Amino acid sequence: MIISNEDDKLRESLTFAEPAIPERISADPEVVENGLAKLVLSIIELVRRLLERQALRRMDAGHLSDAEIERLGSALMKLEQKMEEMKKVFGLTDDDLNLKLGPVKSLD
Amino acid sequence: MADQEIELTVLEALDHLLDRGVVIAGEAVISIGDVDLLYLGLNVVLANVDALKRTSRK
Amino acid sequence: MKSVILGIHLREEDVEPVTKAMRVADLFASTVGVDDDRPLADRDLLLEIAGVRAKLLDRATFVAVRYGLSVRDESELATKCGDRTAKWRELLIAHREEVEMTLKAPPAAPTARPDRRDFESGSAYLRALYAATYAVDVDAKFRARIEETLVPRATQHRWMRDNTSVELAMLVRRSDLDAIRDAGEELRRDFTSVPFLLSGPWPLEVFASDDHQQ
Numbered sequence: 076m077i078i079s080n081e082d083d084k085l086r087e088s089l090t091f092a093e094p095a096i097p098e099r100i101s102a103d104p105e106v107v108e109n110g111l112a113k114l115v116l117s118i119i120e121l122v123r124r125l126l127e128r129q130a131l132r133r134m135d136a137g138h139l140s141d142a143e144i145e146r147l148g149s150a151l152m153k154l155e156q157k158m159e160e161m162k163k164v165f166g167l168t169d170d171d172l173n174l175k176l177g178p179v180k181s182l183d
Numbered sequence: 184m185a186d187q188e189i190e191l192t193v194l195e196a197l198d199h200l201l202d203r204g205v206v207i208a209g210e211a212v213i214s215i216g217d218v219d220l221l222y223l224g225l226n227v228v229l230a231n232v233d234a235l236k237r238t239s240r241k
Numbered sequence: 242m243k244s245v246i247l248g249i250h251l252r253e254e255d256v257e258p259v260t261k262a263m264r265v266a267d268l269f270a271s272t273v274g275v276d277d278d279r280p281l282a283d284r285d286l287l288l289e290i291a292g293v294r295a296k297l298l299d300r301a302t303f304v305a306v307r308y309g310l311s312v313r314d315e316s317e318l319a320t321k322c323g324d325r326t327a328k329w330r331e332l333l334i335a336h337r338e339e340v341e342m343t344l345k346a347p348p349a350a351p352t353a354r355p356d357r358r359d360f361e362s363g364s365a366y367l368r369a370l371y372a373a374t375y376a377v378d379v380d381a382k383f384r385a386r387i388e389e390t391l392v393p394r395a396t397q398h399r400w401m402r403d404n405t406s407v408e409l410a411m412l413v414r415r416s417d418l419d420a421i422r423d424a425g426e427e428l429r430r431d432f433t434s435v436p437f438l439l440s441g442p443w444p445l446e447v448f449a450s451d452d453h454q455q
Contacts, residue, residue, distance in 0.1 A: 149362070
């Protein structure tokens with residue numbers, strides 16, 4: 076059974092990432108590099124969100140030691156930082172990656 | 184069933200299949216430190232995104 | 242030919258003839274045969290397997306196995322399952338007449354995401370992220386109604402939150418499914434501005450998973 080009040084917000088909630096992979100990847104050499112960068116960064120961002128989600132679920136379940144919380148927190152911070160650096164390198168914005176942050180919103 | 188409802192049903196079924204249930208083998212594990220966080224290979228994660236993408240385009 | 246594992250079941254007749262069963266300890270795994278060169282990341286395969294799981298659930302409750310596991314044969318499966326089968330057996334017996342239902346909703350109001358630059362340690366950052374995530378909840382009236390009309394019909398329930406949604410997982414007796422459906426319809430009628438999704442029945446997922454164990 077499926078009962079719902081349909082809404083775009085619901086879809087974002089269900090699918091933890093908006094479809095982030097570009098429709099077509101051009102063969103044009105000038106476009107290729109940027110197209111590939113988008114693809115790779117989108118995948119990394121997806122993985123980052125999944126990791127974050129799992130870390131939060133584990134915290135909710137009370138399954139992380141203090142040491143683990145520190146390691147996970149640091150790793151997530153570094154991942155975020157790397158993403159920002161790479162976006163700068165390729166001149167890509169969140170819009171380019173077709174990313175919309177979920178309900179815990181960024182202040183950027 | 185209305186189109187939207189079918190789509191939601193598919194999305195929901197995929198979410199349950201890919202993101203829940205007991206994890207038996209840790210072959211494809213993404214860990215941070217010693218904490219195993221992601222059990223699926225990227226190929227299945229991509230399948231998730233791709234499957235959702237194709238569904239939502241209908 | 243590889244065998245994708247769908248679930249773990251108490252009896253062979255819970256699996257056959259819907260799909261092929263593979264023994265594991267004193268339990269049975271449901272399997273779907275897939276060509277060796279067919280990737281598991283295939284949308285049609287995923288949908289086919291979702292369909293088989295639904296049919297299996299019609300027969301009897303089982304422990305859901307997260308998609309992605311494929312084995313060559315019974316001994317590979319036995320090695321991978323190890324001694325966890327005893328625990329699964331307990332769950333299967335205890336919850337034979339129950340299924341899972343899920344209610345999902347996006348959080349009512351987004352909170353500001355902590356900026357990692359404000360934090361010195363990984364621990365402080367993750368705790369702040371957790372606090373921001375868990376500061377949100379669904380609409381209060383909506384939640385109250387759920388606690389009144391849905392939760393009492395569950396034998397067990399668990400509220401869960403992560404960075405995209407608030408979820409309620411419930412264990413429900415099969416005989417109570419109609420009552421749950423009615424309560425869900427009522428929710429939809431009375432809360433037209435609250436986006437939510439009530440779905441099920443599902444096999445044992447949240448209530449079988451190690452993730453959420455005490």
